[in-house]
Amino acid sequence: MGQCKRVAHGGKISGMNEIELAKAQLRAEILLARKTNLASAQQKQELAKNIFLLVNRLNPTRVAIYSSYSSEPDTQIAIAELLANHISVLVPETLADGLLSWHAVGSETAVELQATDLLLIPALAVDLLGNRLGRGKGYFDRELEKSSVSNVYAVVFEAEVLEAVPVEAHDRKVSGVVTELAIRDLN
Numbered sequence: 001m002g003q004c005k006r007v008a009h010g011g012k013i014s015g016m017n018e019i020e021l022a023k024a025q026l027r028a029e030i031l032l033a034r035k036t037n038l039a040s041a042q043q044k045q046e047l048a049k050n051i052f053l054l055v056n057r058l059n060p061t062r063v064a065i066y067s068s069y070s071s072e073p074d075t076q077i078a079i080a081e082l083l084a085n086h087i088s089v090l091v092p093e094t095l096a097d098g099l100l101s102w103h104a105v106g107s108e109t110a111v112e113l114q115a116t117d118l119l120l121i122p123a124l125a126v127d128l129l130g131n132r133l134g135r136g137k138g139y140f141d142r143e144l145e146k147s148s149v150s151n152v153y154a155v156v157f158e159a160e161v162l163e164a165v166p167v168e169a170h171d172r173k174v175s176g177v178v179t180e181l182a183i184r185d186l187n
Contacts, residue, residue: 034071048077060117123154130173144172
């Protein structure tokens with residue numbers, strides 16, 4: 001790792017190493033691009049179609065998927081389609097302790113993620129080795145560290161599939177990526 005540098009970050013002065021700084025800069029670039037290039041209805045439909053193609057290929061009995069918000073790739077169409085096809089769907093809730101709690105759609109009861117066949121998680125970018133850049137809070141990295149789910153796919157826009165993303169030791173890889181244009185198996 002590189003030397004710590006003092007940089008302005010989120011209104012605070014904090015020590016960031018070169019990788020953390022590279023991640024912060026890439027996050028800012030991607031979030032700005034998402035804000036200025038909102039997904040079209042067709043892109044949302046194509047993404048949902050690819051998620052459902054992946055589901056058909058893997059044939060899971062239960063799918064854990066994030067519920068999109070803001071400029072994230074939209075998962076609402078896919079969730080509705082999964083439910084319409086009688087596939088059990090889990091969505092995460094962020095807890096104050098930095099962990100996730102998973103719930104079946106329509107239920108407030110927490111469910112163990114371990115019995116899930118497919119996990120679809122948000123990302124800002126994914127590289128061709130399966131390295132994922134998240135928003136920096138570590139929720140999904142912590143979840144992947146303790147999970148035994150083998151089919152873990154990040155959901156991003158096609159422009160966010162990069163040759164490389166900055167990686168730290170605590171970052172967890174994904175086994176694939178789903179975009180509005182393609183499904184890629186990685187690792």
